Amino acid sequence: MRQNPARRAALLDAAIEVLAREGIRGLTFRAVDTEAEVPNGTASNYFSNRDDLLTQVGHRFYERLTPEPGVLEAMLEGPRDPDHVARLMRDMVERLSDFRSGYLALLELRLEATRRPELRRLLTERIRADIDFNIGNHLRSGMPGDETTVVVLYLALNWLILERLTLPDVFPEERIGDLVTEVVTRVLPAPARPA
Incomplete structure (x- = not known):
């Protein structure tokens, strides 16, 4: 080799x-x-x-999606509120959408993983590690929400990216940012009311 x-x-x-x-x-x-x-x-x-x-x-x-050192820390600077989470999620949707060929290739790999145990093992480990990293990062950063918040955002926004890249006419491009914000707003827990 x-x-x-x-x-x-x-x-x-x-x-x-x-x-x-x-x-x-x-x-x-x-x-x-x-x-x-x-x-x-x-x-x-x-x-x-x-x-x-x-x-x-x-x-x-x-490897190609891993942010450069310091980028993640810079992204987490700012208020710990729903608006900041929405900005982060819009950035994430854009970053994944900008790597269109990579995301579509990953979808092909995921389908093929149903027939190839080694590929399934790799993708399961890698995606699980990515989710765990995002959960840990979210919780450590003090952003609103919990582990379930991160998982639901992951599931909802991945499907939005899938629609955007495979059937772009389902949701007009100018609505994508608003849809991401709406997902975040509906998924994050309501702010605590003052006593």
Whole structure:
């Protein structure tokens, strides 16, 4: 197996693009080579088989979405109120929507995971870790809401992103920000009333 990290990343990025555009059936080593504009046979030198490629694509998706150091801390600066949570959620929806091919590739991987136990294990671990990280971060930051708040926001906003990327005419683009705010408003617990 080849070990050039930049080439491996380029091949995985190409695989993400192929998955998003062609679906799981279109993901072949030759398609990845073509997308990455490398000689035929290059992808097969980096990945032992299709399962290995799919697993590595799953890792690469999260690698590309991980914010730079300090970005997360900067996002959490500000008031601990529903308006700030709504801003954070709108930013998150935009960040995921901006990586359209990655999100669509992840959907393909999730469907394929129903047939591939190793891929299912990887995605289950990775998504669970992501949810746990977000829960811990939310609770440590003192934002309103609890663990269930984070889970419900995760579920609702992921479906909104799915609609936005796959059926963009269901909700007009200019309504997305308002819909995110509405989800946050309805999910967050009502503020405590003064005694």
